[in-house]
Amino acid sequence: xxxxxSNVGREYGPYTYTLGVEKMREFAYAxxxxxxxxxxxGKPPPGLNPIFWDEAAAKASKYGAIVAFPTFAVNFAMKPFxxxxxxxxxxxxxxxxxxxxxxxxxxxxxxxxxxxxxxxRLTEIYEKAGMDxxxxxxxxxxxxxxxxxxxVWTAVIRR
Amino acid sequence: xPTLEPGATFTHERTCDKYRPIYYGAASGDFNPIHIDPEVGxxxxxxxxxxQGMCTMAWAVEAVVNAVGDPGALKKVRVRFSRxxxxxxxxxxxxxxxxxxxxxGTLVGTLTAKNQRGEDVLKGATFEVAR
Numbered sequence: 001x002x003x004x005x006s007n008v009g010r011e012y013g014p015y016t017y018t019l020g021v022e023k024m025r026e027f028a029y030a031x032x033x034x035x036x037x038x039x040x041x042g043k044p045p046p047g048l049n050p051i052f053w054d055e056a057a058a059k060a061s062k063y064g065a066i067v068a069f070p071t072f073a074v075n076f077a078m079k080p081f082x083x084x085x086x087x088x089x090x091x092x093x094x095x096x097x098x099x100x101x102x103x104x105x106x107x108x109x110x111x112x113x114x115x116x117x118x119x120x121r122l123t124e125i126y127e128k129a130g131m132d133x134x135x136x137x138x139x140x141x142x143x144x145x146x147x148x149x150x151x152v153w154t155a156v157i158r159r
Numbered sequence: 160x161p162t163l164e165p166g167a168t169f170t171h172e173r174t175c176d177k178y179r180p181i182y183y184g185a186a187s188g189d190f191n192p193i194h195i196d197p198e199v200g201x202x203x204x205x206x207x208x209x210x211q212g213m214c215t216m217a218w219a220v221e222a223v224v225n226a227v228g229d230p231g232a233l234k235k236v237r238v239r240f241s242r243x244x245x246x247x248x249x250x251x252x253x254x255x256x257x258x259x260x261x262x263x264g265t266l267v268g269t270l271t272a273k274n275q276r277g278e279d280v281l282k283g284a285t286f287e288v289a290r
Contacts, residue, residue, distance in 0.1 A: 021170070025184075027186040027187065029186070030182045030183050031183070031214065031217040031218065031221060032221065034182075035182060036182050036183075041228040049225075049228075049230065049250055052230070061229065067231065069221075069230065070216045070220050070233050071213060073190070074213050093203065095199075095203045099211075100240060101237070101239045101242055102213065102216055102237070103235070104235065104236050104237075106235070109231040119222055138260065153236075
């Protein structure tokens with residue numbers, strides 16, 4: 001069953017998310033082979049850039065604060081995509097869904113306390129090689145009205 | 160800070176340990192059962208739980224950010240997920256700076272990501288960084 005292309009143009013959001021420093025640290029730990037915890041086993045893995053976890057080193061940096069690992073953005077920017085692929089109007093069987101492609105464009109770093117507002121729009125729905133493709137573009141803007149992250153999310157639904 | 164110029168290459172390696180999909184799930188909010196529950200992964204025809212593609216992409220970004228030395232230098236990154244990464248897999252990332260972006264203020268590059276069998280887990284990966 002193919003996905004109704006009249007869903008192209010449908011918008012999801014806005015969704016807001018406040019960045020917290022502990023979650024930012026935990027994300028950097030998890031990517032770098034560590035445990036995303038502030039207690040059990042959670043510590044910066046060897047070699048992890050201090051800008052992601054060390055308050056003093058980060059303060060002395062050009063950013064003046066701990067910054068988020070770039071793809072930490074999934075924590076807020078993915079929401080419209082997950083809402084869309086679980087929207088009954090698209091009728092996607094989640095077990096058959098795989099993440100096909102992903103693109104990010106970054107315009108600024110992300111700091112603790114930043115409030116991100118994300119909106120998403122379905123831009124393409126098509127069939128190729130016996131599979132369905134659903135493409136969404138999201139844009140995340142911070143509390144200063146500055147665009148921080150644009151992303152393109154492509155879901156592939158196997159038949 | 161390392162200075163990268165067109166032609167420069169860099170490598171990075173990460174192994175997906177048994178708990179990585181759970182740890183990445185906790186850090187990212189992606190608790191899709193195919194990443195957490197081997198039974199669901201097997202039912203989906205994936206042979207068990209698989210790593211979130213976004214974690215593989217994060218490792219690709221890590222390769223670039225480590226080479227550049229500044230996470231804020233990353234301007235663009237794009238990947239296509241061509242093969243799942245499962246616990247026990249080791250992924251080797253090889254990046255290359257291929258040229259300058261428009262206006263010369265950035266560098267652009269390509270990235271490969273291969274598992275321990277030499278199979279591509281990402282395809283068509285590209286990035287752009289401030290120089």
